[in-house]
Amino acid sequence: xxxxxxxxxxxxxxxxxxxxxxxxxxxxxxxxxxxxxxxxxxxxxxxxxxxxxxxxxxxxxxxxxxxxxxxxxxxxxxxxxxxxxxxxxxxxxxxxxxxxxxxxxxxxxxxxxxxxxxxxxxxxxxxxxxxxxxxxxxxxxxxxxxxxxxxxxxxxxxxxxxxxxxxxxxxx
Amino acid sequence: xxxxxxxxxxxxxxxxxxxxxxxxxxxxxxxxxxxxxxxxxxxxxxxxxxxxxxxxxxxxxxxxxxxxxxxxxxxxxxxxxxxxxxxxxxxxxxxxxxxxxxxxxxxxxxxxxxxxxxxxxxxxxxxxxxxxxxxxxxxxxxxxxxxxxxxxxxxxxxxxxxxxxxxxxxxx
DNA sequence: TCAGGTGATGTCAGTCGCTGACATCGTCGA
DNA sequence: TCGACGATGTCAGCGACTGACATCACCTGA
Numbered sequence: 001x002x003x004x005x006x007x008x009x010x011x012x013x014x015x016x017x018x019x020x021x022x023x024x025x026x027x028x029x030x031x032x033x034x035x036x037x038x039x040x041x042x043x044x045x046x047x048x049x050x051x052x053x054x055x056x057x058x059x060x061x062x063x064x065x066x067x068x069x070x071x072x073x074x075x076x077x078x079x080x081x082x083x084x085x086x087x088x089x090x091x092x093x094x095x096x097x098x099x100x101x102x103x104x105x106x107x108x109x110x111x112x113x114x115x116x117x118x119x120x121x122x123x124x125x126x127x128x129x130x131x132x133x134x135x136x137x138x139x140x141x142x143x144x145x146x147x148x149x150x151x152x153x154x155x156x157x158x159x160x161x162x163x164x165x166x167x168x169x170x171x172x
Numbered sequence: 173x174x175x176x177x178x179x180x181x182x183x184x185x186x187x188x189x190x191x192x193x194x195x196x197x198x199x200x201x202x203x204x205x206x207x208x209x210x211x212x213x214x215x216x217x218x219x220x221x222x223x224x225x226x227x228x229x230x231x232x233x234x235x236x237x238x239x240x241x242x243x244x245x246x247x248x249x250x251x252x253x254x255x256x257x258x259x260x261x262x263x264x265x266x267x268x269x270x271x272x273x274x275x276x277x278x279x280x281x282x283x284x285x286x287x288x289x290x291x292x293x294x295x296x297x298x299x300x301x302x303x304x305x306x307x308x309x310x311x312x313x314x315x316x317x318x319x320x321x322x323x324x325x326x327x328x329x330x331x332x333x334x335x336x337x338x339x340x341x342x343x344x
Numbered sequence: 345t346c347a348g349g350t351g352a353t354g355t356c357a358g359t360c361g362c363t364g365a366c367a368t369c370g371t372c373g374a
Numbered sequence: 375t376c377g378a379c380g381a382t383g384t385c386a387g388c389g390a391c392t393g394a395c396a397t398c399a400c401c402t403g404a
Contacts, residue, residue: 349400
């Protein structure tokens with residue numbers, strides 16, 4: 001991440017990264033499927049936390065409540081690391097390929113959430129719809145959390161879910 | 173698309189495509205920024221239609237209603253071409269890189285919708301949230317439209333918006 | 345009619361991401 | 375002590391993508 005920040009993403013070759021890590025280029029690709037993937041390690045952790053929390057929600061929780069519980073569960077993963085997240089995000093914003101990867105990751109996260117909802121007995125299309133709503137809330141809350149100085153991400157998530165319910169109730 | 177379907181995406185080199193089109197590889201890259209981009213031409217058209225429809229919604233329409241109008245406006249773009257869309261989608265599903273590009277395109281579409289909402293005076297975070305909800309509905313409706321034989325995409329979109337409002341009203 | 349500008353295409357060489365195949369080496373258990 | 379095994383190194387190669395320059399068709403204005 002340091003090299004990416006200093007010299008830019010495509011000014012930093014895989015050979016550079018490998019050299020800095022004291023490895024071979026070939027070995028790099030045995031640890032990361034992709035050059036971009038360096039910035040997206042830990043995404044799977046997020047997914048596990050979310051899906052586990054959805055599964056752990058009380059059986060009588062509505063689909064929306066279950067997803068809200070899932071999304072809110074990622075809070076601890078971000079506590080304190082705001083500057084790190086900001087650096088990472090600023091790098092991502094410099095390069096379309098990285099934004100693309102991020103979009104793909106979030107999309108994948110949405111699919112996983114939908115699967116967790118289906119496991120709870122939620123039928124399609126509600127499962128996919130509600131899952132994607134959860135992702136939308138997460139994105140908006142995460143963005144605000146990055147931009148602010150002392151907002152709590154957990155609070156933001158709850159707040160944005162409320163906001164969305166309110167908008168929906170004001171109707172079409 | 174024919175070559176992709178027959179031989180697979182990465183068994184088809186850019187040189188192959190260029191040769192089939194009677195062009196040079198270099199010229200290919202002057203028309204398409206990417207090898208993948210071949211399959212995503214027309215995405216900008218979708219974006220224009222949606223954002224225009226959001227802008228054209230009555231001033232007193234709620235944010236959700238404006239987005240619903242925007243998403244519903246893409247209906248005509250798909251009328252009749254179900255087999256073409258299916259072929260395209262089946263190719264995309266064979267390759268992660270293509271799925272990634274699709275996710276990125278939808279993400280971009282969401283940003284554009286949010287911008288249109290902001291132009292209507294909708295504040296953040298509601299603009300982004302509602303825009304992403306619109307994308308979620310579009311994705312679910314499009315998937316169902318592809319899978320079904322004679323569903324109308326416009327009807328599906330309206331129906332899924334209703335579904336989502338209902339879910340939201342059942343609450344957290 | 346011709347000089348010059350402009351835009352699309354061709355040509356060439358090069359970089360870099362990424363992969364497959366094979367060799368090497370350290371570790372650990374039989 | 376030997377052999378299996380996993381992680382790493384080495385090497386060669388493909389293919390996506392880019393920059394620089396040449397070419398050519400077409401159009402325009404003197």
